[in-house]
Amino acid sequence: MGASRVAVRSYGTLRRCVSPRALPLQFARNIRTFAAAAVSPPSKAVVYEQHGSPDQIVSIVDLPPEEIKVNDVCVRMLASPINPSDINRMEGVYPVRPQVPAVAGYEGVGEVHSLGSGVCNLAVGDWVIPSPPSFGTWQTYIVKEETSWHKIRKDIPMEYAATVTVNPLTALRMLEDFVELTSGDSIVQNGATSIVGQCIIQLARIKGISNINVIRDRPGSEEVKEKLKKLGADAVYTESQLSVKNVKSVLSEIPEPLLGFNCIGGDSASLVLRLLRQGGTMLTYGGMAKKPVIVSTSSFIFKDLTLRGFWLQKWMTTDKAKDCRTMIDYLLSLVQCGKLKYEMEMVPFTDFNLALDKALGKLGSKPKQIIKF
Numbered sequence: 001m002g003a004s005r006v007a008v009r010s011y012g013t014l015r016r017c018v019s020p021r022a023l024p025l026q027f028a029r030n031i032r033t034f035a036a037a038a039v040s041p042p043s044k045a046v047v048y049e050q051h052g053s054p055d056q057i058v059s060i061v062d063l064p065p066e067e068i069k070v071n072d073v074c075v076r077m078l079a080s081p082i083n084p085s086d087i088n089r090m091e092g093v094y095p096v097r098p099q100v101p102a103v104a105g106y107e108g109v110g111e112v113h114s115l116g117s118g119v120c121n122l123a124v125g126d127w128v129i130p131s132p133p134s135f136g137t138w139q140t141y142i143v144k145e146e147t148s149w150h151k152i153r154k155d156i157p158m159e160y161a162a163t164v165t166v167n168p169l170t171a172l173r174m175l176e177d178f179v180e181l182t183s184g185d186s187i188v189q190n191g192a193t194s195i196v197g198q199c200i201i202q203l204a205r206i207k208g209i210s211n212i213n214v215i216r217d218r219p220g221s222e223e224v225k226e227k228l229k230k231l232g233a234d235a236v237y238t239e240s241q242l243s244v245k246n247v248k249s250v251l252s253e254i255p256e257p258l259l260g261f262n263c264i265g266g267d268s269a270s271l272v273l274r275l276l277r278q279g280g281t282m283l284t285y286g287g288m289a290k291k292p293v294i295v296s297t298s299s300f301i302f303k304d305l306t307l308r309g310f311w312l313q314k315w316m317t318t319d320k321a322k323d324c325r326t327m328i329d330y331l332l333s334l335v336q337c338g339k340l341k342y343e344m345e346m347v348p349f350t351d352f353n354l355a356l357d358k359a360l361g362k363l364g365s366k367p368k369q370i371i372k373f
């Protein structure tokens with residue numbers, strides 16, 4: 001794997017770059033005033049030059065310093081997650097992806113390192129996240145305009161700040177935007193161990209909504225069930241436990257769900273469909289099993305089910321996304337008061353290769369990998 005390889009190509013397109021040769025002139029112009037603030041420190045970045053299997057294509061590369069313009073903020077990145085969509089972008093199978101060569105990563109948190117002279121609302125030391133999220137967060141320094149950054153509270157663990165946008169916000173929007181749910185209703189989901197799944201459990205609980213959860217059959221599934229129940233899961237089943245003729249007989253007192261969430265596909269999606277009540281809706285937002293969703297004819301005719309989809313990146317372009325920073329502050333306030341938590345593993349940047357292998361599932365089921373820069 002390429003993390004120890006040295007980059008040999010030009011990375012001019014990766015940054016609004018001050019080339020190393022141009023530096024002396026740049027410094028000469030600025031030296032009397034803001035020499036230190038005029039450019040960022042050099043950055044170490046996870047770069048890919050072509051699409052393919054991430055462990056085959058990424059390298060850790062030194063990028064040259066970047067000019068900090070009047071309205072720019074230079075941020076020292078603190079932490080960033082490896083999400084399934086980051087992997088899909090590197091594979092080249094995600095519908096929107098940066099042009100290669102590209103720095104990987106899409107969300108994360110950093111600390112303001114230095115500012116352009118026109119920046120008014122941020123100060124050195126503030127914690128910020130790119131909002132809306134944007135490409136290239138897997139690097140040690142990023143320079144972007146002030147408006148690209150959202151200042152967040154600092155009294156929470158940095159791994160939550162690094163991960164708040166892609167998964168918790170998806171869970172919140174999916175619970176609120178598709179079916180009107182009121183206290184006493186119930187939902188069903190597969191992929192309940194995912195970060196989105198863990199957030200759905202807790203956000204549903206806050207709204208008084210019961211939740212039925214499906215996990216895949218895996219070593220330690222009893223322990224996983226207990227963990228999810230501690231988060232607020234009302235019921236957790238492995239897929240094989242639900243392979244019974246009358247699947248609804250397992251539900252006991254929980255009302256039949258009105259809304260289902262599918263992030264797996266294949267047979268696991270069929271289980272969600274089978275558990276939905278008459279007129280229910282299934283929302284697909286991921287395809288971890290890389291298998292299609294198959295719906296029986298009778299589900300449409302006799303149950304009148306509705307199938308919908310959600311994509312945060314598209315939602316980010318809608319009018320509703322104007323409030324996304326308020327929603328993020330709300331989610332972080334839940335983290336701060338202990339009402340929203342999920343399992344993560346912080347990994348030093350020097351162990352990036354191992355974190356990537358874990359995120360790719362090469363070492364079995366692992367918690368979300370968070371790169372600590």
Ligand SMILES: NC(=O)c1ccc[n+]([C@@H]2O[C@H](COP(=O)([O-])OP(=O)(O)OC[C@H]3O[C@@H](n4cnc5c(N)ncnc54)[C@H](OP(=O)(O)O)[C@@H]3O)[C@@H](O)[C@H]2O)c1
Nearest residue numbers: 084170193194195196263285286287288289310311312365
């Ligand atoms: N549409 C959107 O806007 C949007 C936004 C955010 C996330 N997503 C999608 O939501 C899904 C979950 O994301 P996340 O970051 O929350 O996940 P995550 O925390 O990285 O967890 C991965 C999940 O996928 C399961 N999984 C992994 N490989 C699998 C396989 N081959 N077959 C079945 N299950 C498998 C894992 O189960 P185990 O615990 O058993 O290993 C775990 O539940 C992903 O598909 C992601 O792309 C979509």
